[in-house]
Amino acid sequence: MASSRHGNAANSLQATYDRLKQISRTLWRSEHDPQLRGFYAELHAYLTIIYHHLKRISSSHVTIDENVQNRLLDCIESIFTRDLLRLSSNARLQRLDELRDDIQGLADNGARVEAHQPYLDFGATQIERDDFLESLSSLEKELETRYPEDMSQWAPEDFGPLIKISEPSYTVWNAAQSIFKALVACKDCACTPTHDFGARLCLGTHRKPDCEADDQVDFDMFLSLKEDWHEAHIHTAKERAVRIVAEQSRHRQRGPRSIAVKQLCEQIARVGAMAGYRLQLKVTKNQLFKLQSERSESLVDKTKHPVSLDQFLRDRPRNFTERTKRILAVILSSTVFHLHDTPWLEPSWNSSNVLFFQTSSSAVTLRPFIQTKLSLLDLSPPPDGCEHSPDTTESEDLDPDDLDPDDFDPDDMDPDDWLMHPCPILVTLAMMLLEIYFATPFDVLARRCKVDLGESQNNNTKHLDVSVVFQACRTEMPENSQFYAAVGSCLDPQAWETESGGSLSSDELRSRIYEKVVLPLETELSQAYSSISIYHLDKFAETLDFASWDQTIQTLNQQTNASRQTAELTLGLERSCSLSPSLEAPYHPPSGSMQQPGLSQRRLSDLDPGATFSRSSTPNLVRFPSGLDAEAPLCNSTASLSMESYPEGKYTVGILCALPKELLAVRALFDTKHSRPKNLHGDVNNYALGTISGHMVVAACLPAGEYGTNAAADSASNMRRSFPSITFCLLVGIGGGAPTPQNDIRLGDVVVSLPTARFPGVIQYDRGKEIENSTFELTGALQPPPRQLMTAISSLRSNPDLPSDPLQPFLNDVxxxxxxxxxxxxxxxxxxxxxxxxxxxSTCQTGHCADMNNHIQRRQVRPTDHPEIHYGLIASANRVLKDAAVRDRLAREHGILCFEMEAAGVMNTFPCLVIRGICDYADSYKSKEWQEYAAATAAAYAKLLLAEVAIC
Structure with a gap:
């Protein structure tokens, strides 16, 4: 009975945290006050984590210590009011359910506060709220320590609210408005002849590591006087009444002197006469002030014409690397978040308005600007169309008070004049995201999709056109791509309305833009390139050369240092060769000999020209830029080296590995080696080229420290672009096995993806869902392996002369x-x-069971240690599986033989086959002891298979 009461209490506790989690999410998403919004976001995160701890612990049938349960209960009861505390546990849950439904149905934030205050008291001060968050944090840490968490059991949607990227500040919008008003107020002048003013505003995320602690919002721009453009830097302050404070000199105690700007053209002309200087401006209460001009730090050459995004799409589509695409997507979506409904972002903006400046060395910084004519806009520009209103031209000289509502009959309005999408600027963003993803101008993309754009476009026809093109192209975009999700959200009209179909407030609209568009794109960038910080993205993008496939732009000092390092490296190599005569003489193996040279016999010409040599006394330790051999040294292969370079179009087979130890095994099985390719523009992969079983093979490895489907998709896309004749790709490496009574999988065995009646050989199990009666339903489709490889597999499996140990000769070679x-x-x-x-x-799964050896499963002893080959389904996801219960359930229900992390990212990029050597059993008892051998068995099978594939 006591156990039953304890279980009921645990269930009630879990349900209570679940209700509070849902309530906090609604409060977080609807709160306008930045401080409270931050509190609700943290509250929701902690409640979500604790809820999933409780859910996981409950499903594993582990009993939570009574003291821990009491602490969990005391913590949440500290925010319950007396009215809620006097209720029984069941009645309390019912009241929380009612409260959740009530606040979700309320449109007014004040009404939500009034609804929850009788039952929940989060504290009147920030100190009280912080204390409550600290209590939750302490509980979360204790649960994680005492009951270790396995995140492989989380559903994909559970990760959404917990992404460690904070929401950007909303005050950039106010600052941008204030600057525009201040500039327009100073544009009138008595110059003869008259001239237009133009402004090119730098676009960015405006992220900073501690955004709210920094009260400065700075803008870079170029201002034009007639045909000349001059650099300006404008300071604003993030306060309720926006004002801009100039940076103070370290040696001054008082603020810099400033003068009010009355005629902007006068100040532009003045700084134009000062070569190498830029205007320093500040805005206070919508009025422009000039500070002392400063030396420009920009590399921009103002004498060269900028290059538009449209020009890059039409003339230089190969400049769009996977990294460039993701960075531009984040910057442009952040631009809409910050500048929508401001004069800076006109409804007609497109890729022709987005400009990139050239430097004196003809580099083009990945730093976009948007051009706006100040003279064409007044101080109160119309909104960008984020409302339900007829798409009509503005009537002249009409006072709203003179209009009679009875004169307008909705039945007389042409249906084509009503906006189909409440926020046309998001339709334009969707169009630009498609252009960037496919590196193709929209009109060209439309022609490919056989969509006639017509001679003129309005907001409705644009929405229809972009939607049709997206529908036609979506099969070429993986459904787990955040580009796919962002474009789909932009084009969905209902996503930008209230539940009743009304217009969103400005803050609500910005919040949704961030949640549905910006955040997914930021997340994909962070997952694909973990070394790029979202908070430093603006600075990082400035260092990339858009004209040279996002290579780093070097300053004069950096170039000098690089030259000095190159000279030191060359001198060091010369000294190394002089001290080791065996490295000077090239090694010539005997004809037909399989004898391998020792390490001292390796030639420097065999090494990658992009390798950086360590000062270590060991000459074979080499580090490659892409992380190719970050863990393993170069293979000591006797495969003959052909110094002749073969055209990229000659290579027909691709091999992609996740780890250097996997690629080392593949390279050890090359029959011949070719010199490395030169100048693969826009491709950050590092390739090993050669032949295997008569096929021209290109092999690559993911960059060091990058794993999962996104990184694999990037590398595969680069490989396919650089080597257009590749007909299929082999994903060769290690994975976790799923042994069952029907499939006696052992460590070192090989699992090969083979389609079934329901699945194409690979299941992306983190993109599926469990529906009624535990049926697995995919939310995305993966392509099956090419028939060419399926025929080769059939030939292998039906060969009566195949030895019982077909992989062993190749394993010996490795x-x-x-x-x-x-x-x-x-x-x-x-x-x-x-x-x-x-x-x-359960303790065995943590590796701390004292009786562990007694819990080892007894299996029939195999007569030999030769690896066996299994054919069937492989499960792929963007995270590691370390849970035996989940492994067995998926294996039992779907027949899965192996788990891995990269295949789902490549299946829709390349026709491919997945080959995995089993290095562990996808449980918490993981060890790296078998990884190298498993990598060798996978590589051995790849060579065995290629011998059966017809040579193209």
Missing amino acids: VNRVPDSWKLKYMHPGREHDRLFSLVC
Whole structure:
């Protein structure tokens, strides 16, 4: 009975945290006050984490310590009012359910506050709220420590609110408005002849590591006087009444002197006569002031014409690397977030208005600007169309008070004049995101999709055109792509209305733009390129050369330092060669010999020209820019080296690995090696070229530290673009096995993806969902392996002359060809180290069970240690699976044999086959002991298979 009461209390506790989690989410999304919004966001995060801890612990049938339960209950009861505390636990849950439904149905934020105050008291001061958050944080840490969490059990949508990217500040919009008003107020002048004013505003995320702590919002721009453009830097302050404060000199105690600007053209002309200087301006209460001009730090050459995004799309589509695309997507979506409904972002903006400046060295910084004519806009510009209103031209000289509502009959309005989308500027953003994703101008994309754009476009026809093109192109975009999600959200009219179909407030609209468009794109950038900080993205983008495939722009000092380092490297190599005569003489293996040279016999010409040599005394440690061999040294292969360069179009087979140790095994099985390709513009991959079983092969590895479907998709896209004749790709590497009574999978075995009646060989299990009666339903489609490879597999499996150990000769080759210090790692570790644990003990899964050896499953002893080959379904996801219960459930229900992390990102990019050597059992008892051998078995099968594939 006591156990039953304890279980009921735990269930009630879990349900209470669930209700509070849902309530906090609604409060977070609807709150306008920045400080409260931040509190609700943190509150929702902690409640979500604790709820999932409780849910996981409950499903694993582990009993939570009574003291921990009391602490969890005391914490949340501290925010309950007396009215809620006097209720029974069941009645309390019912009241929280009612409260959740009530606040979700209220449109007014003040009404939401009035609804929850009788039951929930989060504290009257920020100190009280912080104390409550600290209590939740302490509880979360205790749960994680005492009951270790396995995030593989989380559903994909559970990760959304917990992404560690904070929402950007809303005050940039106010500052941009204030600057525009201040500039327009100073544009009138008595110059003869008259002239127009233009402004080119720098676009960016306006992110900073501690955004709210910094009260400065700075804008860079170029201002024009007639045909000349001059650089300006404007300061604003993030206060309720926007004012701009200039940066103070370190040696001054008082603020810099300033004068009010009356005629903008006078100040532009004045700074124009000062070569190398830029205007320093500030805005106070919508009035423009000039500070002392400063030396420009910009590399922009104002004598060269800027290049528009449209020009890049039409003339230089190869300049759009995967990294460039993601960065531009984040910057442009952030621009809409910050500048929508401001004069800076006109409804007609498009890729022709987005400009990139050239430097004196003809580099083009990845720093977009948008051009606006100040003279064409008044101080009260019309909104960007984010409302339900007829798309009509403005009547002249009409006072709203003179209009009689009875004169307008809705039945007389042409349906074509009503906006189909409440926010046309988001339709334009969707169009530009499609252009960037496909590196193709929209009109060209439309022609490919057989969409006639017509001679003129209004907001409605544009929405229809972009939607039709998106529908036609969506099959070429993986459904788990955040580009796909962002474009779909932009084009969905209902996403930008209230539940009743009304207009959103300005703050609500910005909040949705961030949640549905900006955040997904930021997340994809962070996942694909973890080294790029969202908070430093603006500064990082400035360093990239758009004209040279996002290579880093070097200053004169950097170029000098690079030259000095190159000279030191060359001198060091010369000294190294002089001290080691064996490195000077090229090695010539005997004809037909399989004898391998020792490490001292390797030639420097075999090394990658982009490699950076360590000062270590060991000459074979090489680090490659892409992380190709970040863990493993170069293979000591005797494959013949052809110094002749072959055209990229000659290579027909691609091999993609996730880890350097996997690629090392592949390269050890090259029959011949070719010199590395030169000048693959826009491709950050580092390739190994050669032949395997008569096929021209290009092999690559993911950059060091990058894993998962997004990184694999990037590398595969680059490979396909650089080597257009590749007909299929082999994903070769390691994975986690799922042994069952029907499939006796052991460590070192090979699993090959093979389609079934329901699935194409690979299941992306983090993009599926469980529906009624535990049926698995995919939310996205993956392409099956090419028929060419399926035919080769059939040939292998039906070959009566195939030996019982077909992989062993190739495994011997791998061991013989890797460096001496790695030979043992690529050998079979021994069957005594192959242990599969039962699920009878949860402690075993943490690796801390004192009786662990008694929980090892007893399996029939195999007669040999030769790896076996299994064919069937492989499960792929963007996270590691370390849970035996989840492994067994998916294996039992769907017949999955193996789990891995990259295949789903490549299946829709390349026709491909997945080959995985089993290095663990996808449980918490993971070890790296089998990884090298498993990588070797996968590479061995790849070579065996290629021998059966007809040579193109």
